[in-house]
Amino acid sequence: MSGTESSRDARVARLRQARQSDSATQATRAREVVRDLLNAGQRVSFARVAREADVSTWFVYNNSEIKAAVRDAMNDQTHHGVEVAAAPRHERATPASLRTDLALAGEEIKDLKRERDALKHRIQLALGAEIDNVDQADLVKRIQDLEHQNRVLAQELTQTRTNADRLARLRDESEETITSLRLALRKAIRAVP
Structure with a gap:
């Protein structure tokens, strides 16, 4: 197993553990809400x-323990004559209060967008660092390979230059020998009667 796979496995394990912890916390809050609603005589749904x-409806329906607790509470209220307290009457909202609520909601949305952007930036930095670490090791290996190839090619170039110089000397010597032989041949031809 490589280092990258073991760190990935460790991250997955930490994420799984965090999700389980978060799920347990949400389940505890949901059970407390059911209990509080029953104790207050308020309608359970x-x-x-x-x-x-402050959990999703999906969570309430899909967590068998919470789903059973809600159904039991609803059945208790329906079948055992538990009095359900009347919902508190709300005063009508005024245009000014609606504008205030809208302004507060707008500010909350802005805060959430800033938080989202900050988290997005942190994730980009983390992913960039992760990619940089992986690429850096690859780059170091590639540079080492290129440096090795460069040394081999430099040695081959030196050897080729040495061979070229030797061959050039041999050519020059051969040309001198050929020139000497031509002169000797001419002299020999002139000497023949």
Whole structure:
């Protein structure tokens, strides 16, 4: 197993552990909300438990323990005559309060966008660093290979130049020998009667 695979496995294990811990925390909050709603005599529903526990409705429906707790609470309220307290009456919202709520929501959205951008930037940096680390090792290996090839080629070039110089000397010597032989041949031809 390579170092990259073991670090990936470690990250996956940490993420899995964090998800399990988060899920346990959400389940605890949802159970407390069910209990609090029953104790307060307020109507229990899947959507209300999800909203007040600050979890998704999907989580409430798909966690068998929470789903059973909500169904049991709803059945208790329906079949055992548990009085459900009347929902508190809300005053009508005024245009000014709606504008205030809208402004607050707008600010919250801006904060969330800033947080999202900051998290996005952190993720990009983390991924970039991870890519840089992987690429850096590859680059070091590639540079070492290129330096080795360069040394081999430099040695071959030196050897080739040495051979070329030797061959040039042999050529010059051969040309001198040929020139000497031609002169000797001419003299020999002139000497023949």
